[in-house]
Amino acid sequence: MATQHTKEVEQQISKGNARKYFFEKLSSKIFLACALLSVISLLLIVGFVFYKGANPFVTGDYSFLSFIFGSEWVPSEDKFGIFPMIVASIYATMGALVIGVPVGLFTAIFLAEIAPKRVAKIVSPAIQLLAGIPSVLYGVFGLAIIVPFLQDNLGLARGQSLIAVILVLAIMMLPTIVTIAETAIRAVPKSYREGSLALGVSEIGTIFKVVVPAAKSGIMAAIVLGLGRALGETMAVILVAGNSLIIPTSLTDSIRPLTTNIALEMGYAAGTHLEMLFATGIVLFSFILILNFVLARLTAKGGH
Amino acid sequence: MVMMVTEVAAVNKQQVSTASAQSKILVDDLNLFYGEKQALFNVSLDIKEKEVTALIGPSGCGKSTFLRTLNRMNDLIDGVRVSGNITIDGEDIYASNDVIKLRTKVGMVFQKSNLFPMSIYDNVAYGPRMQGIKNRKVLDALVEESLRGAAIWDEVKDRLKTSALGLSGGQQQRICIARTIAMKPDVILMDEPTSALDPISTLKVEELITQMKKDYTIVIVTHNMQQAARISDKTAFFLNGEVVEYDDTNVIFSTPKDQRTEDYVTGRFG
Numbered sequence: 001m002a003t004q005h006t007k008e009v010e011q012q013i014s015k016g017n018a019r020k021y022f023f024e025k026l027s028s029k030i031f032l033a034c035a036l037l038s039v040i041s042l043l044l045i046v047g048f049v050f051y052k053g054a055n056p057f058v059t060g061d062y063s064f065l066s067f068i069f070g071s072e073w074v075p076s077e078d079k080f081g082i083f084p085m086i087v088a089s090i091y092a093t094m095g096a097l098v099i100g101v102p103v104g105l106f107t108a109i110f111l112a113e114i115a116p117k118r119v120a121k122i123v124s125p126a127i128q129l130l131a132g133i134p135s136v137l138y139g140v141f142g143l144a145i146i147v148p149f150l151q152d153n154l155g156l157a158r159g160q161s162l163i164a165v166i167l168v169l170a171i172m173m174l175p176t177i178v179t180i181a182e183t184a185i186r187a188v189p190k191s192y193r194e195g196s197l198a199l200g201v202s203e204i205g206t207i208f209k210v211v212v213p214a215a216k217s218g219i220m221a222a223i224v225l226g227l228g229r230a231l232g233e234t235m236a237v238i239l240v241a242g243n244s245l246i247i248p249t250s251l252t253d254s255i256r257p258l259t260t261n262i263a264l265e266m267g268y269a270a271g272t273h274l275e276m277l278f279a280t281g282i283v284l285f286s287f288i289l290i291l292n293f294v295l296a297r298l299t300a301k302g303g304h
Numbered sequence: 305m306v307m308m309v310t311e312v313a314a315v316n317k318q319q320v321s322t323a324s325a326q327s328k329i330l331v332d333d334l335n336l337f338y339g340e341k342q343a344l345f346n347v348s349l350d351i352k353e354k355e356v357t358a359l360i361g362p363s364g365c366g367k368s369t370f371l372r373t374l375n376r377m378n379d380l381i382d383g384v385r386v387s388g389n390i391t392i393d394g395e396d397i398y399a400s401n402d403v404i405k406l407r408t409k410v411g412m413v414f415q416k417s418n419l420f421p422m423s424i425y426d427n428v429a430y431g432p433r434m435q436g437i438k439n440r441k442v443l444d445a446l447v448e449e450s451l452r453g454a455a456i457w458d459e460v461k462d463r464l465k466t467s468a469l470g471l472s473g474g475q476q477q478r479i480c481i482a483r484t485i486a487m488k489p490d491v492i493l494m495d496e497p498t499s500a501l502d503p504i505s506t507l508k509v510e511e512l513i514t515q516m517k518k519d520y521t522i523v524i525v526t527h528n529m530q531q532a533a534r535i536s537d538k539t540a541f542f543l544n545g546e547v548v549e550y551d552d553t554n555v556i557f558s559t560p561k562d563q564r565t566e567d568y569v570t571g572r573f574g
Contacts, residue, residue, distance in 0.1 A: 191418035200435070
């Protein structure tokens, strides 16, 4: 009787094991499929944009160089030059960087090193919440507050301008810069701080000479990611940029960056015009790729 | 065990030149609280100038906490309260809030090397530079003098510009000592400076400490009782935040007055 009993248990266990192996295999396949989904999406989007965007240069007789460096964009006359938009995108992003990086970095230092815990507990979530605000609302805020303010105080005919874009983008990149830089600063070993303070160095001296240099690669990553955010922003920019097709020469000029060009015209474009918008997308995507490459280099350096 | 330690202590005692040294640090009725929890109880010590004072005791007895009150490193922790008096050269160190001045006078070497990710030279020159010394020649001389003072000059003189983090643990710890000496302190606090080192590196650091006491007042926390016996002139035994006994090192290790001290130094607990 005992042997029969044992046999039954053994059978049950081997049956159970078979089922376990089956689920093990099945779940790993499901995980793989989920992981592949994002890679496939990336390939599809990139492939589609490049296929469409490269068409006028490959099959049509448009020159890529005159597309990049041409300064006239008049689709109805078959003129497709995006140089003003490239310049506008670069100016807007760099301008946002000049304001956003110092403010973001000082905020991160304040939160990680100086602020009392109670204050940091309020400010940190507030900054993270800033990242969650839909970008169209930033645009609405810019249009309702910043644009009229500039209009009144700088005596402009229209408040929509490069400087308005810069201000809105600077605010939008803050959460990215602050959150990542704060994490990097907090990751600096406490012993570095102690070592410096024990040598009779002030707290501010310690922060700038020991802590920030030690967190350098993380801070650089924060800046690059903030840049990417600013470069790719569309909705908020449309509302405050003015969208004029000129090469900006002053901060008060109305501008049209690459992103808004696509968003504004995609709705009605057809034929070559449509393909040229995809080509604009290729240029934008190349900028983002370069930034990501820089970022990868930076974080790889910080790793060792 | 007792015999061996006693002998070492006796040998050490002969090296002590001045029998009645001057007081450097006077601690009077010191109490320290982490929030509600009291960590130090009525600690009173008279630490002599140009001697090595060892603080021994089991883990969590408050010896490191006490050490950190001497350069006010405990100020960095939220919710620390201190009562009582600590004077260095007759000056109450808790009277003013000039911790920067205090810490230039009272240097500290930590349990694990905490050199910065910079070159050897920059590590040693860091403190003086932050005090505003910019003259290249002055800095060069100071770095060399400090590295010689920490008995590591010959080992690193050819690679001063390379990263300090590439050195061995023992070398790093001696660079930490050099970095501390570069500030020309009076007092050097050491928090288990050899606990992460191998025996040979430990020996080198111990030799260094013995040499350094002609110029500095040294207070050292150690888990290693033989080390306390070998290098210190005075020993304080801490237990549960109190000083159980404080006396000449050879007395503590040969004829302690308190039973708890005897139990501890003979290895019966802790």
